[in-house]
Amino acid sequence: MPQLTLLSPDGATSTAELNESPGYTKPEGLLRSRVAYAAAHVVPQTWADNTPGRPAEVDWDATLDFRRAVYSWGLGVADAMDTAQRNMGLDAAATRDLIARSAQVAREEGGSVVVGVNTDHVDAERISIDEVIDAYKEQLHFTEEQGAGPVLMASRHLARVAESADDYRRVYREVLASATTPVVLHWLGTAFDPSLEGYFGSPDWRDASAVLLEIIEENVDKVAGVKMSLLDAASEVSVRERLPESVRMFTGDDFNYVGLIGGESIRSLSERGTSETKRAEPIDDVGSGRLDSQARSTTGGKQHSDALLGAFAAITPVASAAIQALDAGDPARYLEILGPTEELSRQVFAAPTFYYKTGVAFLSWLNGHQPAFQMVGGLHSARSLPHLSRIVELANASLALERPELAAIRWHGMLRHNGLDVPGLIT
DSSP states (O other), X not given: OOEEEEEOTTSOEEEEEOOOOOOOOOOSSSOSSSOEEEEOOOOBOTTSOOOTTSOOOBOHHHHHHHHHHHHHTTOEEEESSGGGTBTTTBOHHHHHHHHHHHHHHHHHHTOOEEXXXXXXXXXXXXXXXXXXXXXXXXXXXXXXXXXXXXXXXXXXXXXXHOOSHHHHHHHHHHHHHTOSSOEEEEEEOTTTOGGGTTGGGOSSHHHHHHHHHHHHHHTGGGEEEEEEESSXXXXXXXXXXXXXXXXXXXXXXXXXXXXXXXXXXXXXXXHHOGGGOOOOOOOOOOOSOOOOTTOOOTTSSSSSOEEEESHHHHSHXXXXXXXXXHHTTOHHHHHHHHTTXXXXXXXXXXXXXXXXXXXXXXXXXXXXXXXXXXXXXXXXXXXXHHHHHHHHXXXXXXXXXXXXXXXXXXXXXXXXXXXXXXXXXXX
């Protein structure tokens, strides 16, 4: 059987059997039981000066083809967000270009796209509350003009200038009042961006969540959902249970997504044991999965989270297959497929978590979606070779390698390039 060579932190090598592709089948249309977005990355031009501090030079063909691949698996695309290296290599001009191009691809493919709205096109480090509002509105209106769904991201500018929860209430109230389509609010935790400490007016998630819920309740017609990325399942469930009926919870928890997306069906499964689980009735089609204020949970309340995850860009076929199992009323199969990927995701998102983009791009390269393991801003250097080796090991174990032999060839070539010449490698 083909073997993978793996590298440990002490420099020792070992081997693992290379698993075959699981052969997951693409759905005939959109996924039905959950709304799921993969937060997509960008692919750089391999010959360009994508070094730290330089403007991003994007390989648009490869970048947009990756989004087409995501749509083909029934998922939506979340674009111009953290996974696309926003504020970490993707400059304002490239971000604007990405939004316009991605929205066009979504129209061509009949896919659902949401994109990040922020204040980061403003160069000044510190601006006034009024200027924060104006900056948000500028990006919001551009996004609406492109026909993409807006995700109102956490603003570093707002975090710097806000003196109390009332400042957050005012900014979101005024920005949401100007929105012409419902938006998703994004609560990004400090593991992803330490500069957002105390967002929504408090470092305690309980106090901050009370402010977030007030903002949503005051603007319920303008809010389609909230994406929580605190890497804390208890905080997400607490907020989810208190959301208005029309507002979805999109998990951004790349550590705990299996249980959060599975929800009550998975909790009940765990309590009863898989051997006692009866196959559930197939879940009714909830329509197109569009981002709108009329979205409803198909399970009669906030018993599960939907998904807006960087992890799903790394494991798109596996995520699709798992949600297809939920569509068929088979939570045991969902858990069997998606459960093993959580350890992989935890490795990709290991501290320092904001370098997770490196693992997403690495898996994209292994799976044949880009010609080289490179990233804008030179961020491909942000993880060690043993860290990447563990990603290879866990991706193989969780059947997340789409083309296993290609992945092995590329990985073994990378080992050789780094001075490890191990006999018997796949070439």
